[in-house]
Amino acid sequence: CRHASDVKRRAPHGAETEKCARADDAQSGDSDLSEQIKSVTKDSHVRAENTELMLSYQKGNISLQQYKLLLCSLHEIYRALEEELDRNSSHPGVAPIYFPQELARLESLEKDLEYFYGQNWRERVIVPAATHRYAQRLRQVGKENPEFLVAHAYTRYLGDLSGGQVLGRITQKSLGLSGGEGLSFFSFPGVTSPNRFKQLYRSRMNSVELSQEAREGVLEEAVRAFECNIEVFDDIQKILSVTEKANMQHREATHNGYMSHGA
Numbered sequence: 001c002r003h004a005s006d007v008k009r010r011a012p013h014g015a016e017t018e019k020c021a022r023a024d025d026a027q028s029g030d031s032d033l034s035e036q037i038k039s040v041t042k043d044s045h046v047r048a049e050n051t052e053l054m055l056s057y058q059k060g061n062i063s064l065q066q067y068k069l070l071l072c073s074l075h076e077i078y079r080a081l082e083e084e085l086d087r088n089s090s091h092p093g094v095a096p097i098y099f100p101q102e103l104a105r106l107e108s109l110e111k112d113l114e115y116f117y118g119q120n121w122r123e124r125v126i127v128p129a130a131t132h133r134y135a136q137r138l139r140q141v142g143k144e145n146p147e148f149l150v151a152h153a154y155t156r157y158l159g160d161l162s163g164g165q166v167l168g169r170i171t172q173k174s175l176g177l178s179g180g181e182g183l184s185f186f187s188f189p190g191v192t193s194p195n196r197f198k199q200l201y202r203s204r205m206n207s208v209e210l211s212q213e214a215r216e217g218v219l220e221e222a223v224r225a226f227e228c229n230i231e232v233f234d235d236i237q238k239i240l241s242v243t244e245k246a247n248m249q250h251r252e253a254t255h256n257g258y259m260s261h262g263a
């Protein structure tokens with residue numbers, strides 16, 4: 001039996017591939033979607049890590065304002081993503097990677113938003129333009145190319161399962177939260193071992209039958225999914241810097257006013 005990845009490159013749908021792939025089960029080959037998607041998004045991942053918002057996380061230092069705005073955007077993103085996954089759950093490109101029990105984030109995000117913004121959180125959420133664009137793209141993909149949804153699900157859910165535990169602890173420490181309040185987003189009660197689940201998810205991704213053209217479309221969409229996230233993070237920071245500037249101007253104006261009264 002030749003190496004599975006060699007065979008798979010030459011005969012992607014051949015019977016021999018099946019036999020070799022089984023013999024080589026634990027090992028993933030170069031031509032597996034899970035490997036290709038990781039490799040094409042490698043640079044994008046580095047860029048995402050280096051956004052101001054993610055750098056705050058890596059410094060172990062996230063502000064309440066940053067986190068609240070992030071939650072608002074995540075809510076908009078997961079609402080679109082999970083609606084599209086639900087609607088397409090029996091599509092052959094979605095069914096193998098459809099894990100609502102284990103992964104769905106919408107309800108946990110709503111719990112966290114209620115914790116931070118109160119019962120009327122729906123009237124108070126702030127959604128930056130980049131977040132609207134991301135959600136729009138998700139809905140368009142769900143309608144026009146459901147087989148590309150895997151790219152978006154991979155980008156968000158595998159990211160959450162990879163860095164999520166660390167980010168959760170940083171959020172808890174930075175904001176002085178206790179008892180898991182406001183932190184539901186980071187908790188996956190349906191996933192016992194994130195690493196084992198990631199393996200299962202990758203093998204399910206690899207089981208999706210894709211034409212060469214569709215596979216290229218998925219890979220392109222994954223790069224786009226990272227790009228969407230980067231734009232959201234940058235937009236959140238922009239909103240915060242405008243707010244900060246306005247606050248400073250307000251403080252200066254108040255201060256000047258006080259001085260002139262005093263004079």
Ligand code: HEM
Pocket residue numbers: 034037038045048049054055057058154155156158159160162163226229
């Ligand atoms: C995986 C770090 C932000 C998406 C990972 C892994 C680490 C990591 C250590 C595990 C790598 C491995 O298992 O080989 C970080 C750090 C971040 C960050 C420090 C910023 C503070 C993001 C963002 C996204 C993302 C913003 C996308 C929105 C992913 C994905 C994976 C991953 C999809 C799974 C890769 C794979 O196994 O195919 N990240 N990450 N990450 N991250 Fe991130």
